[in-house]
Amino acid sequence: MIQAEQIFKYFGNEPSRVTAVEDLNLTVEAGAKISIVGRSGSGKTTLLNLLSGLDRPTSGRLVIEGRELSRLNQNEMADYRLRCVGVVFQSFQLIPQRTAAQNVELPLIIRGMPANKRVRIVADALLRVGLEHRASHFPYALSGGEQQRVAIARAIVKRPSLLLADEPTGNLDSQTTTEIMQLIMQIAEESNLTLVLVSHDHELAVKYSERIVTMCDGRMSEVIAK
Ligand SMILES: Nc1ncnc2c1ncn2[C@@H]1O[C@H](COP(=O)(O)OP(=O)(O)OP(=O)(O)O)[C@@H](O)[C@H]1O
């Protein structure tokens, strides 16, 4: 569950201060699937980075899965990122020198899981995204859709409760977009994940989520519940 209360996020200082998120209040129930839509520069990625713990609000209260993120120290925040939240990006963000399996394995290595235990869990994650036959491929030898599948496997291998996706289909053609969205929804459903999807594409958001949050100049201007 996500509870955001009076969240502000500023970048820089006056006179060139940018207000990226302004007085945002949002509650997302555990297991809900929501979309954030809005024009470029409206604060979508900033909000997602606050939810993923990559960045911290300038002010306000943000509670996710019972953890008040603003109160976590660096180690606790790293632990939150490693266990509770999986993130998928538009540009996949795979490490080019690592194979598909090695990319998926990384969060488990950082967590200190022994190698013999990792193998099965990685294989299982690749199977869930339909890429068991590409485990030893490097990212350059994978299509865009396949790279995004690896990124999804890397996000879910941690068994997170929250899945965040920032324009996950922004670099994919329409056929692959449908496949990737269906995969994300299927995984989110099966594992009862809370899903926050950022998209430029209003149609896509309407199709795949129960609730749509519109961002405009840092303000959450509208929530449409279906
Ligand atoms: N690190 C930063 N330093 C300064 N300003 C920033 C920083 N990150 C974002 N901003 C500004 O905050 C505002 C919101 O940016 P953000 O990246 O959240 O937008 P967005 O809605 O994700 O846009 P897009 O759809 O293009 O990805 C923009 O005006 C941007 O220039």
Ligand SMILES: [Mg+2]
């Ligand atoms: Mg963005």
